[in-house]
Amino acid sequence: MRFASLGSGSRGNALVVEAGKTRLLIDAGFGPREMSRRLGRLGLAAGDIDAVLVTHEHSDHIGGVFACARRFGWPVLLTHGTLAACRDDGADACVTLIDSHQSLSVGDVCVHPFPVPHDAREPVQFVLTDGAGRLGVLTDAGHVTPHMVAMLDACDAMVLECNHDARMLAAGSYPQALKRRIGGLWGHLDNAAAATLLSQLSRSPLRHVVAAHLSEENNSPALAQEALSAALDCAPDWIGIATQNEGFDWRDL
Numbered sequence: 001m002r003f004a005s006l007g008s009g010s011r012g013n014a015l016v017v018e019a020g021k022t023r024l025l026i027d028a029g030f031g032p033r034e035m036s037r038r039l040g041r042l043g044l045a046a047g048d049i050d051a052v053l054v055t056h057e058h059s060d061h062i063g064g065v066f067a068c069a070r071r072f073g074w075p076v077l078l079t080h081g082t083l084a085a086c087r088d089d090g091a092d093a094c095v096t097l098i099d100s101h102q103s104l105s106v107g108d109v110c111v112h113p114f115p116v117p118h119d120a121r122e123p124v125q126f127v128l129t130d131g132a133g134r135l136g137v138l139t140d141a142g143h144v145t146p147h148m149v150a151m152l153d154a155c156d157a158m159v160l161e162c163n164h165d166a167r168m169l170a171a172g173s174y175p176q177a178l179k180r181r182i183g184g185l186w187g188h189l190d191n192a193a194a195a196t197l198l199s200q201l202s203r204s205p206l207r208h209v210v211a212a213h214l215s216e217e218n219n220s221p222a223l224a225q226e227a228l229s230a231a232l233d234c235a236p237d238w239i240g241i242a243t244q245n246e247g248f249d250w251r252d253l
Helices: 032-041 065-072 080-085 146-152 166-171 176-183 191-199 221-232
Strands: 002-007 014-019 022-026 051-053 076-079 095-098 104-106 109-115 124-129 134-138 157-161 208-212 248-252
Touching (some): 002 157, 014 032, 022 109, 065 076, 076 080, 080 095, 109 146, 124 146, 134 146, 146 191, 157 191, 166 176, 191 221, 208 221, 208 248
Parallel strands (some): 022 051, 051 076, 076 095, 134 157, 157 208
Antiparallel strands (some): 002 014, 002 248, 014 022, 104 109, 109 124, 124 134
């Protein structure tokens, strides 16, 4: 199994996961033209994608989903709550509703959704496995729950939200209401919360940890790496960074 990011942040998110003959996208926050360009950077074409898993209805995650699904014929898998909260009802797209507690198989990939606390209708994140490796994905959650820890334990790789540094958010220029939303229980994980989550997981299987969904105004790669590396007792540069413009290149499990 291998995985790569097309971009991660408030201006659009998409993660590619490949196992055997199956290639999945987690989210599609880019329109068809930009999606094709970013896939090409990884040596892929739109026709190489077998399906899109959607985490929730916020535009940076779902903004390009239905346009791409119609253009490229991609099946879309999402929760009932996410579909109900979308402005686009998915008409003329191949839509499958998933249960946030029920595992499913998509080609050569077994997908384990799990619910997370975030200010969306029925948000989920995912653990994906091909039977040999486990990839945990957590990019939008306001706080860490015991169920999240249980689902993400014993993963070989993690793509983990480090949205903001609490001190930078508090001192920054955002309106107070937005600061409360981002830093609240239904907002986004800060560096310290992400590090606390990592400290509760089995560390021995981990081969990759990538900090994702970093705020361009309220965080920095160095701060995210410092927090996560302290939790894992590793060198800061061992922690990868998913950027908004470039994402990150293929990583193998």
